[in-house]
Amino acid sequence: MKLGIMLPVSGPHASPANITTMAQAAERLGYDSLWTYERLLRPMAPLWPGPDGTLERAPEIYHTTYEPLQTLSHVAAITSRIALGTSILSALLHTPVVLARRLATLDQFSGGRVIAGFGQGSIPQEFATANVPWKRRGAGMDDMVAAVHAVWGPDPVEYEGRFYSIEASEINPKPFRGPIPIVIGAFTDAGIDRAARIADGITPVAMSLDAVTAQAARFRAGAERLDRDPTALTVTAQSNTPMTAAPVRGDRPFLGGAPRQIAEDLEMLRGRGIDAVTFAFPSTEEIDVQIEMLDELRTLVPAR
Numbered sequence: 071m072k073l074g075i076m077l078p079v080s081g082p083h084a085s086p087a088n089i090t091t092m093a094q095a096a097e098r099l100g101y102d103s104l105w106t107y108e109r110l111l112r113p114m115a116p117l118w119p120g121p122d123g124t125l126e127r128a129p130e131i132y133h134t135t136y137e138p139l140q141t142l143s144h145v146a147a148i149t150s151r152i153a154l155g156t157s158i159l160s161a162l163l164h165t166p167v168v169l170a171r172r173l174a175t176l177d178q179f180s181g182g183r184v185i186a187g188f189g190q191g192s193i194p195q196e197f198a199t200a201n202v203p204w205k206r207r208g209a210g211m212d213d214m215v216a217a218v219h220a221v222w223g224p225d226p227v228e229y230e231g232r233f234y235s236i237e238a239s240e241i242n243p244k245p246f247r248g249p250i251p252i253v254i255g256a257f258t259d260a261g262i263d264r265a266a267r268i269a270d271g272i273t274p275v276a277m278s279l280d281a282v283t284a285q286a287a288r289f290r291a292g293a294e295r296l297d298r299d300p301t302a303l304t305v306t307a308q309s310n311t312p313m314t315a316a317p318v319r320g321d322r323p324f325l326g327g328a329p330r331q332i333a334e335d336l337e338m339l340r341g342r343g344i345d346a347v348t349f350a351f352p353s354t355e356e357i358d359v360q361i362e363m364l365d366e367l368r369t370l371v372p373a374r
Contacts, residue, residue, distance in 0.1 A: 071336055071371060072346035074103030074155070074306070075364065077145070080135040081352055086144075088357050089136065093145045095361045096152060099368045103153040103185065103306075104145060105348055106138035108160050113195040128193065131352060139172050146180035154180055157273050157308060157348060158189030158255040162210050163200040166217035166234050167241060174222060174245045182246035187273055188215070189255035206233060208260075215252055215268045222249045253306065259288065266292030271304035276347070278324050279338055282307045286343035306346040307339070313351040313363050326351075329363050333370035 075096050078088045093104055112132040116125035142154045154176070161169065177184040190207045191197060197204045213231040220229040221241050229236040253271035256262045262285055265272045272289050276282040286307075290300035311326030318327035325335050325347065336347060353360050 071340065071344075072102040072306075072373075073368065073371065074105055074153070074346060074348040075101060076105045076107070076157070076348060076350035077141065078357070079106050079138070079141055080109065080133075081131045082354065083357055083360075084134050084136060086136075089141060089145070090148060091357055092361070093149055093152075096364065097149045099361075099365050100373050101152060101364070101368065102346065102373070103155050103348065104142075104149075105155045105157045105187070105350070106136070106141050107157055107350075108138050108163075109135035109193075110160070110163065110196045110199060111193075113193065115195070117193065139176055142184075143176055143179065146176060146183065150181075152183065153185055154183050155185035155187050155253075155348075157187040157253075157306075157350070159187060160191035160196060161188035161214050162191055162202055162206055163196060166214055166229075167221055167236060169214075170218040170221035171241065171243070173218075173250055174243050177245040177250055178243050180246075184245070184250050186218075186250045186252045187255060188252060188269075190261070208264075209233075211254070211264060212268055218252070219249060251304070253304065256285075256289070262288050263292050265289060266298070267296055269303075271306060271345075273306045273308055273348070276307040276309050276325050279335070279342075282339075282344065283342045290343055304345045305343055306348055307344050308348045308350055310350050310352070312353050313349060313360070313367075314353070315355060315359055315363060325349075329367040329370060332367060336371050 078084050109132050112128050117128050120126040138156050173186050194204050210233055213233045217229050217234045220227050222245055225240040226238040227241045228238040251270040253273050254265040254269040256265045256272045266289050274285045286305040293300045309325035311323040314328055
């Protein structure tokens with residue numbers, strides 16, 4: 071089971087120093103991947119339903135979010151082996167040529183370690199700020215992925231899609247060793263089916279063992295129906311529940327709790343079509359304690 075962690079790019083521990091410390095520790099401890107995500111802004115307006123159904127502002131964790139690709143460029147320079155992923159970039163807020171070139175440049179500097187995680191985006195104000203129609207979500211992702219793949223292909227690049235067009239041009243640099251894997255943050259049936267058609271993997275949030283198992287199965291079955299090799303695709307489950315120093319008593323969220331409890335959950339994932347798990351835990355523990363917990367988990371779940 072491959073394991074990855076979300077860097078502290080947001081929340082109470084977000085800082086260049088902590089990002090550096092965590093990145094180097096994760097590589098030293100034998101983790102397989104490091105991840106960032108994108109948040110352009112935190113609107114003042116209420117957005118999402120709270121526990122009682124009343125709309126609330128986006129969580130405080132979004133107060134500061136470090137830019138994902140520039141952060142990974144720094145991390146690429148201070149690591150040598152570990153994969154560098156985005157979970158996720160709101161791809162539709164970008165133009166395909168600019169996004170493809172930024173990812174290819176990062177891939178060149180990192181020696182081919184990039185995983186491009188794309189998502190639809192979930193905040194209308196971000197679309198308005200980027201001057202992109204909210205209604206582009208959905209079909210726009212198909213066009214974005216196709217255009218990015220065209221940029222990564224041989225010159226001259228030429229593309230004509232529904233939303234994007236590229237006049238015949240030389241566009242470089244290309245990725246380090248061929249197209250960068252594109253994984254999609256898919257949660258709905260429609261999103262998973264789209265990913266099965268156009269992506270190299272999915273990064274669903276692991277709400278429960280049964281839910282993430284069903285998502286993985288739907289993704290691979292959908293790819294197989296389209297004559298794609300399901301074994302060549304990846305499912306990277308993301309845990310958004312906290313990792314804690316002390317064991318959690320009573321009801322415990324899946325992939326949450328102390329390292330030994332999480333190791334037990336990871337064992338249950340084996341043989342269920344899950345290739346990797348990323349921990350994006352909003353832990354309140356200090357960075358040194360987080361690293362101790364990650365060390366314990368990696369010891370309990372050694373790389374194979």
